Amino acid sequence: MQNDDINKQDQEILELLKDYPMPAAAAGFYEQALVRATHEGSRRQRNRWLLTGFGAAVAATIAVWMVGGMLLTSPQPPDAGAAIPGVTIALAEPQTVNLVFASATALDSAILTVSLPDGIELNGFPGQREITWETSLNEGRNLLPLTLVAVKPTGGELLAHLEHDDRDRTFRLRVDVI
């Protein structure tokens, strides 16, 4: 008899548990979560890209010196008269270009924005023309590997804009496609 009671009670609890409600996700929540994940994921991934040091990676890829002995100064436009470093990549073939930033001092919370010309994409991030993330630079050489893919044969100019406090500087890289 006691077992019968327990079985009945358990059955009643089970029925309650089966009905135990929960709301559906709010309208648009999944879409917003995806957008945030894409943005945050990109930011975290690219923060890892900015490696310090000047290791073996350089030997395997093209290294482009963005500036020697860089000390950020007051805002200034790109120097149109200066020679622009360049790289040549093959159409539709991902190629890693290492941008080397040399900084005279350590810079915390610098904002780096990479703007890509039409037809050049970062591998794995189709359609994104501008990427901004926060990072820190060590004193000395800092390496930023960017894997570029040319989706059009046009090429163009890649801009890397570095901003820290009220100072900033823009570096230019010509990308030719063969």
Add this chain to the structure above:
Amino acid sequence: MRPHFDRLYRLAWRLTGAKPEAEDLFQELLIKAFGKLDDLVEIDEPGSWLCRVMYNLFIDEQRRFARRRMHTVEEGQLAGDGLEGLPGADSPLLNNERLEKLQRLDKALAQLSDEHRIVVLLHDTEGYKMIEIQELTGVPVGTVKSRLHRARSRLREILLADGTIS
């Protein structure tokens, strides 16, 4: 990942028991998964894998995702007043008496330990099999059975005491 969203959201809810934490957990999972997209396409059962990642996230940051005890109605409130606070209580199929019982169940569940609450919700509410709970949590089936038994016993005690069941 998209086809698994509803399942993942449900799991987030069952683990955390509250909307803000469930949404945070879901969001954290997407961010983590975003960085492993290359791995994800090679996984046989991405849904199960994502559930495991979510469970581990929950365990790793249990304090952050600590369950805010669910929306309950204060003692003495009339049936129907504030019932909308119970998650999913807008279902037209639930009458007030049923809702009151569910609220008491909600309070009873809040008295269980996380490990008991999660097992009973996954098994009895969400319909997970024992082996699926083992795969999700890494807890052996024998332990899952034991936790389920204890969770149900404790629920029976509480719900008998407050008159929800007889």
